[in-house]
Amino acid sequence: MDRSARAEAGEDDKADGRAAVLEAAARAFMQDGYAATSIDDVAGLLGATKGRVYYYYRSKADLFFDVHRESMRQNMEGAGRIALEDAPALDRLERMVRAHALLMMTHLPFQRVSVLGVEMHLAGSTTPRQRKTLNEIVELRDAYEQRFVDVISQGIAEGAIRPLDVKMVVRGLLGALNWITVWYRPREGETDADRARMADELTTYLINGLRRDEA
Amino acid sequence: MDRSARAEAGEDDKADGRAAVLEAAARAFMQDGYAATSIDDVAGLLGATKGRVYYYYRSKADLFFDVHRESMRQNMEGAGRIALEDAPALDRLERMVRAHALLMMTHLPFQRVSVLGVEMHLAGSTTPRQRKTLNEIVELRDAYEQRFVDVISQGIAEGAIRPLDVKMVVRGLLGALNWITVWYRPREGETDADRARMADELTTYLINGLRRDEA
Numbered sequence: 001m002d003r004s005a006r007a008e009a010g011e012d013d014k015a016d017g018r019a020a021v022l023e024a025a026a027r028a029f030m031q032d033g034y035a036a037t038s039i040d041d042v043a044g045l046l047g048a049t050k051g052r053v054y055y056y057y058r059s060k061a062d063l064f065f066d067v068h069r070e071s072m073r074q075n076m077e078g079a080g081r082i083a084l085e086d087a088p089a090l091d092r093l094e095r096m097v098r099a100h101a102l103l104m105m106t107h108l109p110f111q112r113v114s115v116l117g118v119e120m121h122l123a124g125s126t127t128p129r130q131r132k133t134l135n136e137i138v139e140l141r142d143a144y145e146q147r148f149v150d151v152i153s154q155g156i157a158e159g160a161i162r163p164l165d166v167k168m169v170v171r172g173l174l175g176a177l178n179w180i181t182v183w184y185r186p187r188e189g190e191t192d193a194d195r196a197r198m199a200d201e202l203t204t205y206l207i208n209g210l211r212r213d214e215a
Numbered sequence: 216m217d218r219s220a221r222a223e224a225g226e227d228d229k230a231d232g233r234a235a236v237l238e239a240a241a242r243a244f245m246q247d248g249y250a251a252t253s254i255d256d257v258a259g260l261l262g263a264t265k266g267r268v269y270y271y272y273r274s275k276a277d278l279f280f281d282v283h284r285e286s287m288r289q290n291m292e293g294a295g296r297i298a299l300e301d302a303p304a305l306d307r308l309e310r311m312v313r314a315h316a317l318l319m320m321t322h323l324p325f326q327r328v329s330v331l332g333v334e335m336h337l338a339g340s341t342t343p344r345q346r347k348t349l350n351e352i353v354e355l356r357d358a359y360e361q362r363f364v365d366v367i368s369q370g371i372a373e374g375a376i377r378p379l380d381v382k383m384v385v386r387g388l389l390g391a392l393n394w395i396t397v398w399y400r401p402r403e404g405e406t407d408a409d410r411a412r413m414a415d416e417l418t419t420y421l422i423n424g425l426r427r428d429e430a
Contacts, residue, residue, distance in 0.1 A: 033250075035248075035250040035251075036250075164416065164419075164420065165416045168413060168416045168417060168420075169416065169417075169420050171394065171395075171398050171417075172391040172392075172394070172417045172420055172421065173391070173420075174394070175390055175391045175392075175393070175394020175395070175397070175398075176387040176388070176390045176391035176394070177387075177390075178390070178394060179386065179387070179389070179390020179391070179393065179394060180386075180390070182390070183386050183390075198383060201379065201380045201383045201384065202383060202384075202386075202387045204379075204424075205379065205383075205384050205387050205388075205424045205425070206387065206424060207424075208423065208424040208425075208426075209419075209420045209421060209422075209423040209424030209425075210420070210423075210424075211423075
């Protein structure tokens with residue numbers, strides 16, 4: 001292994017280490033809420049020392065923000081990017097809705113914390129640096145929501161979706177999906193097919209409400 | 216005024232006093248979150264002393280639970296009772312959905328805290344007495360959700376609603392509506408007509424997805 005390959009392997013290790021810390025933090029925040037979680041709790045779930053956590057993150061708030069940012073990345077990567085594909089708008093939207101529903105289940109700790117993040121943001125009381133980071137996270141969320149707004153607008157232009165208040169409907173649509181993090185907890189022995197069935201049921205409902213060919 | 220009338224007036228005053236404390240608590244919890252709110256904050260919003268708050272409630276947790284219970288009462292009274300009226304199921308459901316949407320806006324502090332209450336409940340870490348109260352609140356919520364399950368089941372039996380997984384759809388429907396407490400904040404000069412327009416848009420969307428006569 002030459003020096004740059006070694007350096008690269010080191011970078012990969014570092015990225016893996018960071019991802020493991022972040023996963024543990026997401027689980028800790030989900031379990032006990034932001035206020036009640038300590039760096040010790042995160043280290044405990046990680047099966048490591050506090051030093052390991054502090055190697056990657058300098059504070060609980062930084063961990064919280066990065067969990068939030070990672071959830072936004074998951075959404076944009078897993079569902080938002082579908083908006084840019086070349087297909088009829090209603091088909092793209094249907095796949096985006098299903099993908100978002102599944103993301104809520106398969107990445108539950110991250111997505112759950114993302115919902116808690118909204119709370120924290122609304123509650124205010126942060127430092128200037130934290131507010132800057134929060135603003136960046138809000139921008140990521142807005143960009144993600146905009147993908148849904150765009151695709152629904154295209155669906156209306158294509159005649160597949162009835163004329164409606166796009167922003168209001170996107171709030172309802174994403175609210176119904178984000179609410180999954182409130183009621184969903186994986187069951188013993190649950191399979192991908194079980195999750196797919198739940199996502200399909202919600203998707204059918206939420207897409208049907210948009211169709212033009214309705215009463 | 217005879218003695219019983221005076222006693223009754225006293226009871227009314229006490230109920231009004233209690234309602235005012237509860238309203239202040241709901242606003243304080245909404246503004247700062249449960250953890251960051253003190254009895255002092257509630258007294259401050261009320262424009263009264265801590266003693267006034269303690270006259271009605273012995274702890275912050277008790278206040279929180281009563282805010283939650285009041286929000287459940289508002290929902291059952293304002294929307295849930297429509298389920299028992301004599302009318303086609305889809306008509307009743309449509310009025311329940313619109314009423315729930317409007318309740319989220321007009322009683323925002325209570326309803327917002329009710330959503331936060333879910334968080335606290337999920338996070339665990341309460342005393343046995345608090346867990347008993349939480350279980351009662353969860354029973355109230357379940358009874359309320361059951362009204363929606365019943366009416367949709369009746370709508371399917373009447374042939375107006377397509378066959379679907381009723382519990383899953385109720386979760387989507389109420390999630391879309393409860394999410395209002397995340398994005399909605401009253402605007403300067405907003406009117407009842409503005410709120411009605413938002414509620415109507417969401418209601419149309421959420422009811423259309425259920426109709427039998429769809430693709």
